[in-house]
Amino acid sequence: MPVYSEKVMEHFMNPHNVGEIENADGIGEVGNPVCGDMMTFYIKVDDNRLSDVKFQTFGCGAAIAVSSIVSEMAKGKTLEEARKITPALVAEELEGLPKNKYHCSNLGAQALNKAIDDYLKKLGKEAKTRRRKKDEGA
Amino acid sequence: MPVYSEKVMEHFMNPHNVGEIENADGIGEVGNPVCGDMMTFYIKVDDNRLSDVKFQTFGCGAAIAVSSIVSEMAKGKTLEEARKITPALVAEELEGLPKNKYHCSNLGAQALNKAIDDYLKKLGKEAKTRRRKKDEGA
Amino acid sequence: MKRAYLDNAATTPILPEVVEAMLPYLRDAYGNPQSLHQWGDEARETIEEARGQVAALIGAQTEEIIFTASGSEANNFAIKGLAQAQQSKGKHIVISAIEHFSVLHSARTLEKWGFEVTEVPVGRHGLVDADEVAKRIREDTILVSIMHANGEVGTIEPIAEIAKATKKTGTLLHTDAVAAAGTIPVDVKELGVDALSLAANQFYGPNGVGALWLKKGTRIIPFVDGGVQEGGRRAGTENVPAIVGMGKAAELAQHDMSSRMTRLSRLRDRLIQGLSSTIDHTILTGHPTQRLPGNASFCIQFIEGEAMLMLLSSKGVAASSGSACTSRALKSSHVLAAMGIPPEIAQGSLLFSFGLENTEGEVDYVLEVLPPIVDRLRQMSPLYAKFLKQQRGGR
Amino acid sequence: MKRAYLDNAATTPILPEVVEAMLPYLRDAYGNPQSLHQWGDEARETIEEARGQVAALIGAQTEEIIFTASGSEANNFAIKGLAQAQQSKGKHIVISAIEHFSVLHSARTLEKWGFEVTEVPVGRHGLVDADEVAKRIREDTILVSIMHANGEVGTIEPIAEIAKATKKTGTLLHTDAVAAAGTIPVDVKELGVDALSLAANQFYGPNGVGALWLKKGTRIIPFVDGGVQEGGRRAGTENVPAIVGMGKAAELAQHDMSSRMTRLSRLRDRLIQGLSSTIDHTILTGHPTQRLPGNASFCIQFIEGEAMLMLLSSKGVAASSGSACTSRALKSSHVLAAMGIPPEIAQGSLLFSFGLENTEGEVDYVLEVLPPIVDRLRQMSPLYAKFLKQQRGGR
């Protein structure tokens, strides 16, 4: 096996937060199966905080472990705090990753960010819709 | 060791007719130390027959074995018979020689032939001398 | 924990008889075959005996065998050495799209040296079509190299037919028989080739030794330059114990060939049938019948190979995969790609390769542990989720 | 019959500890280090440990070691790979006149590829003069390769001095340390070189494994093309047992270096003194003091090497010779020629090389059996007869 840390193995063997959130507040999908890895992150936001994070991942051991740790790291954080989860932090939290697996830690952080973007976009749209409705009502 | 036949080994370990014949009737020297092998053959001729053959050889195992077998083959033969000792016959008599040692069997036959040439040349000279003497006496 | 080594394509265990044959040469009989004394004599006689055993395995003459340090070296030697020896006649060579990297990358090096390389495509079962090879042979084609069997997908190529094509044009034909020799019957005369590579670690011999068979009279430029070993064609002190091991392994392979083939294909077929019937959305890769006896290779859809290997390993099962994530270079198998398998499916590549130590019990063990592994990974897979949704949507 | 193996320059016996270290990898631990499972993991960890041991022997960093199948391969790799990697800067290389054939013939191949090669001559003791090297470095010189120690005559070259010259011009310096590493202290940093070849069979490790040390950051073109083994720089399934053996042998060599040197030089000096005092017209070849601890090499005048070896062998003594008749190609040693030894004297070349198994008793045995052998061959020698006559005539 690639020389994975114990922490990677732990998260790979028992990944946390696997699955889909029905009616998620935000969804972030990155990668694509042609390149080898694909991750979808689902978030639930309450009061600007990630009250739930789930993921689905197609990919190698590192990709799965990264997804799991990112979901753990993100859960309970405010959106601003969650934005600060960088690939380097992910790798650190996993006690290192083999060089050729660094891109997996990128993917994890990206997917989370995209989910937050998605949430904010929807929020913006809702806000707009609300504003529009207000305008229309006015 | 090169893959020498038992016969080669026998003649190498116990070469026959090593040495110099004092006042030889013919001497044949071939090869040169720069090329790796050098043989000197000494012959004694009685009644057109090789009554004694000796050799000195600087060279490898094959060269020594070839010298020994050629001296054996030649001894007791008439000059004409001795001329018929070819490299192929030498190699055959030794139950084969490694390819890169064929030239040694050439050397053996050559040295013997040169010794016979030398004898005949001297004989010719003697004959000439005798004739000259006769002529002078006449 | 149960353990099942089903990665014999990577390397086979060495048979105990082979190790036994090697031991004296690791211990007391340490002579250098080039030396002129008893130690050297013994070593030299020994490697000549081994040369004969290897020659016999492939129906060759003893002196046509050149020992190398690996299958890769034999392939480098063949491709570079034959091309260089022939370059006054032309600078074009033909290989297949599914060659082992040691052939493929040697060909790339030739390109840097000014040669031109054409790749013959393969069909979806990985078969090279002899006519397709023939079409690519030009005036200046000096060498064709098509592998005998592909270790990743098991497909056995029609080398004898290809040889008919190369004979017509008088083009040299090399075959990389590393995955074939010692496993299935390989006879250089029946094949009609000019050069053939093989390696001991594919038939229960040691690592570190392979051979190039070169038809008598075929000119080649040495690859490893130096001393006069191997008739001046391959320099370096001979690896006597490894060569002895290869000889012994060749002898055993020749002797037991058909019983081994029967055994391995039974295991293979049991796994193929079992797996196909217990796991949905699974593709058998390679040729359905024209395949190596021990090769059972699949693509399991919606999931990725490395993750499967890790979970299999946690159950004691050793296998391999051609997925991008399992390769250092993060590229998925060029063999699967050449066969037209889409990259996302190639990601699910999984190869079981059987050897003499394997049992039906091990097959059954795989059939027991693999389905839950696949399930588990599919449960995590966004691709599988999408597929399920589409299916539901589609109905 | 007594037996004395005094041909350790050809190959050393493998130490029992080394064989023991290798055995598990010949038996149960047969994994391929590239495989993604427990067998592979174990094999990978093992070869990384061995890499560390080899690195430690020469004061290098672990990841700078690239395993090869032999010293010859390491030299081919270095010469061809470094030259090709640098060819945009120039196409001139410098080697010494006494390099091993694996360097010399690699350089010949480079000539065919359009490179130019200059040979630095050596002095009568086989020493390369650093100034002479410096003089030959040109604008377009991209590589200098000078051996660390010569196995035939034992001379140890002033590599650190030569490195000063190459550093000035920024030219890469490779040294073939096959005969030196594991035998005398070799430290890549102290030497100041960029690349260094070594082989296990010179320090009681197995055949079939060597290494190229390459200073971090040095670019090289792979020699064996193929898979990604050895960081993509040397393809072919790793020869795990042999690599383990090399690691163990390196560890032992490092640990016992000075005691081994003391032992071997005592044997060497005993033979040199004994032989010089019992056999007339004998020349010690190589440097009188700057020489390998186990090397006692001579030319015995008026007779030829192969004949001596055969008679020594009949007494159980194994040695070697650089005479023309002992070589396949029937050319006498280019090393002796480069040192200015006339060909007829080079024919009498005789090399004893000591190893850890040898004893003073064996030296004394040689001193007992060799003089009669020399006498016997001289009695047969026309050269000796002439010499005697001249001497008598001269008086």
Ligand SMILES: Cc1ncc(COP(=O)(O)O)c(C=O)c1O
């Ligand atoms: C078809 C084929 N060729 C060449 C090789 C190279 O063998 P090695 O890595 O032992 O040099 C392999 C290895 O599995 C192979 O399957």
Ligand SMILES: Cc1ncc(COP(=O)(O)O)c(C=O)c1O
């Ligand atoms: C200095 C030197 N270089 C290279 C080699 C080549 O080693 P091998 O024949 O084991 O490849 C030798 C062998 O003795 C040597 O002495």
